[in-house]
Amino acid sequence: MSLFTILDQNRNVQALKNTMKNEKVASAYLFYGNEGSGKETVALEYAAMLNCETDSLEACGQCPSCKQMNNLEHENLQLVYPLKITNKKEGVKDPFSQVSNDQIGEIQEEIQKKAQNTYYKIDLTDAKSIPITFIRYIKKNIFLSSQSNGWKVVVIFDAHLMTHPAANAFLKILEEPPRRSVFILTTSKYSELLPTIKSRCQQLFFPPLKNEVISEAINGDQLSQNESNLIVNLAGGSYSDALWLLDQDIGKLKKQTIEILRTIARWDKKAVYNYVKEIAKIYKGDPRYFHQLIRSIGFWFRDAAFLKSGNTEEELIHADQSEEIKNFVENYSGFQPNKVNKTLQNCIDLLERNVYINLVLLETFFKIRKYAFKRKTK
Numbered sequence: 001m002s003l004f005t006i007l008d009q010n011r012n013v014q015a016l017k018n019t020m021k022n023e024k025v026a027s028a029y030l031f032y033g034n035e036g037s038g039k040e041t042v043a044l045e046y047a048a049m050l051n052c053e054t055d056s057l058e059a060c061g062q063c064p065s066c067k068q069m070n071n072l073e074h075e076n077l078q079l080v081y082p083l084k085i086t087n088k089k090e091g092v093k094d095p096f097s098q099v100s101n102d103q104i105g106e107i108q109e110e111i112q113k114k115a116q117n118t119y120y121k122i123d124l125t126d127a128k129s130i131p132i133t134f135i136r137y138i139k140k141n142i143f144l145s146s147q148s149n150g151w152k153v154v155v156i157f158d159a160h161l162m163t164h165p166a167a168n169a170f171l172k173i174l175e176e177p178p179r180r181s182v183f184i185l186t187t188s189k190y191s192e193l194l195p196t197i198k199s200r201c202q203q204l205f206f207p208p209l210k211n212e213v214i215s216e217a218i219n220g221d222q223l224s225q226n227e228s229n230l231i232v233n234l235a236g237g238s239y240s241d242a243l244w245l246l247d248q249d250i251g252k253l254k255k256q257t258i259e260i261l262r263t264i265a266r267w268d269k270k271a272v273y274n275y276v277k278e279i280a281k282i283y284k285g286d287p288r289y290f291h292q293l294i295r296s297i298g299f300w301f302r303d304a305a306f307l308k309s310g311n312t313e314e315e316l317i318h319a320d321q322s323e324e325i326k327n328f329v330e331n332y333s334g335f336q337p338n339k340v341n342k343t344l345q346n347c348i349d350l351l352e353r354n355v356y357i358n359l360v361l362l363e364t365f366f367k368i369r370k371y372a373f374k375r376k377t378k
């Protein structure tokens with residue numbers, strides 16, 4: 001039994017139960033690994049387990065403490081996440097007085113979504129870092145005596161986004177952690193955390209979820225086999241991404257994948273330039289969607305390579321486009337899937353570094369044409 005639905009990660013859950021059984025609860029944990037693999041969910045579950053009013057090692061789901069945890073509204077639970085600071089005045093003590101009213105509203109909505117499904121990723125507009133005021137605020141709260149017994153649990157989402165001063169302030173807390181308190185840091189970017197923080201935390205690795213696990217979890221939704229197959233593959237081990245994809249128009253994503261490839265194959269210059277502008281707009285409006293579109297193109301070529309090496313059509317990710325993929329393999333047998341993949345990856349890397357988008361896209365299209373759509377000259 002668990003309070004929240006947890007996909008896989010039994011080893012980590014068991015390890016945390018053992019800390020309670022052996023009375024070896026650490027003052028700081030670092031949960032790291034693939035995005036959407038359940039780090040945040042297991043952190044919240046641990047908070048519920050530690051505070052459940054029954055004697056068992058599990059969160060019963062029935063007691064008052066579990067019920068409050070279920071709504072993420074427990075006096076012993078503090079969540080920390082990146083914010084967009086608009087008021088930078090010195091001496092401010094409360095991070096929520098530094099953000100706009102709009103963001104306060106957005107925070108409430110996002111936390112509600114998180115409570116409904118703990119795999120939901122809190123994503124506030126333009127929030128890029130965890131400010132020092134947030135850490136100071138938490139410190140003040142955690143040293144205040146609380147009404148309930150239990151354990152105070154602070155979960156820091158995307159801990160690698162703590163600013164340098166915030167990370168240092170956090171280290172100071174860890175030097176003398178208040179009793180019966182637990183800090184859980186979660187991150188999918190392990191290398192971006194300060195080594196001094198890592199070394200002070202007990203670390204648990206969360207591997208990506210298996211495709212079968214994600215497939216089963218989204219099975220209840222009204223999806224065609226084709227759509228479900230694409231979502232599971234695009235999610236790449238992240239249930240959070242799968243949930244996000246469920247809200248997207250997958251039919252449209254598939255259509256755009258084909259449109260891009262057709263535009264590149266024909267290479268009518270004017271049409272290509274216009275299309276680059278259109279795709280740039282998609283990127284600016286919704287980078288996450290753009291990212292998945294690029295991945296979808298990557299899977300299309302992966303399918304082509306798959307067919308070429310003699311695999312059956314049923315195993316294709318874009319199985320509904322098997323005719324087109326077959327035609328492509330026949331007409332362009334010299335295509336170079338590895339180079340195409342590298343080109344797509346390079347495109348994503350460059351855009352993350354804020355290189356001029358239209359230029360990157362044009363170059364990407366040009367290279368795909370070179371590596372995939374050149375007929376062999378005899």
Ligand SMILES: [Zn+2]
Nearest residue numbers: 052060063066
């Ligand atoms: Zn309980």
